[in-house]
Amino acid sequence: GASWKTGNSVELRASDQGEPLEDQSMYEQQPKLHSVVMGAQQQNTGNLQFMDTSAYDGRYSSTGQAGGNAFYPSEYSGNIGGNLSTNFEDEPPLLEELGIDFDKIKQKTLSVLNPLKKVTKEMIYSPGNDGEPVADSDMAGPILIALMLGGAMLLRGKVHFGYIYGVGLVGCGSLWLVMTLMSQKGLDIYQTSSILGYSLLPMVLLAFFSAFFTATGHVMTILTVVTVAWCTIRSSDMMVVAMDV
């Protein structure tokens, strides 16, 4: 009731005097946000001023702002104006911001599945940060494929997610090291991981298929050899194209 408002007005007076409110913790922001929802325009601007002049570095203030934005009803976003950079209407679409391009993912997946189709440059390259085409470092597809591999193993009763991550990480790291040491141009580690992740797809198919057969029969051995060769050929093709060798 009354004591609540007194507490808030004490802080407002400090901000009106223009002192930077460095000593406010995240905990103390919460009563102010309540006051935004219940309160008048004046309190609103006061709180915004507080958030702007806080002396945290960029990381903390953005968390504060994100948390703050979550509490603000949408009609207040007009008042935020030029002070905060994350205006709700101007944000790019979520998928573009995350870097997930479903078309590209589908294209790469199909190119791995079809061992006869030649890998072209435009399948792997996508516009990089400075506009020039750079080898794709999309990780959404590979992570999905790794999870599917773990899921396929679950069908056989083996919970091997940790091993997939571990061996995958060691494999990607060592292959990146070898590629960097042996070539002039070299690849980014994310680019190598992306290529290796996509070429893991035939293994996922093999894993799903092997749920129905024993692992060491003749059929499975031949299938395994074929699958490993398939994975290797596709990943080598993609790496050769990506490194422009």
Place this chain on the structure above:
Amino acid sequence: MRRHQTHEQRQEPHEGFDNAMLHMAASSGAQFFDSGHRMLQDNVQQVVSMGLLRYYFSVDTSYVLNKLVLLLWPFSKKSFHREKEASSICGYMVPREDVNSPDLYIPSMAFVTYIVLCGLNQGWEHSFTPEVLGKTASSGLTVLVLEVLMLKLGFYLLEGPATSFLDFVSFSGYKYVGIVLSKLAYIFLGRSLYWLVWLYTGAAMSYFMLKTVSAGLLPPNAAGAPQRSQSKEYFVLGLAAMQLPVSWFMGL
């Protein structure tokens, strides 16, 4: 509501002090970390840097083939001395141009092949767990470290020429070619042929080590005549003889 207010008021006098100290601590912590990181990087760069590693990985197909043949039949080669070249990073010719030059490509590939083969072997015996890959890798690395330490100690005590420790790593890794072959023989051809292949590849590796390390330890002096030193030769002989039991131990 009153609890909120009193808590706020209790916290207010301490907050400014804590946050200012936090910032100072964070920035000085970052400074310490940076300087420590730079010092570590400078010291490590002297021993193993990307430029030096690139030297050991600059191989091509013909080098790899010739070196593999040399590892399995070293008996007919005359000279194991490395050719010098002043412009390269370690004073010798790159592996691409000189078959006697050690490289790291063959040892690392042979080691990984060996790990994969161990996993495959266990899979065929229905006793595969993914941990065998890690275990094999760790035991291989332990043996490598011990061997490199021994070589380093030997070179230091016998006052051999300054050799980069990556040379020792590569010498120690060459035996995996023989181990891979022995393991393949074990998997596909049975135990008796395994002993035979192990014996032969072990002997070939021993001879190869003998010749290469003595070429490294006793470089021909300025007059071109080879030096002779009894202690050095004993050391090299002992090293070569050690290849056999080590490769047996690893190939189990």
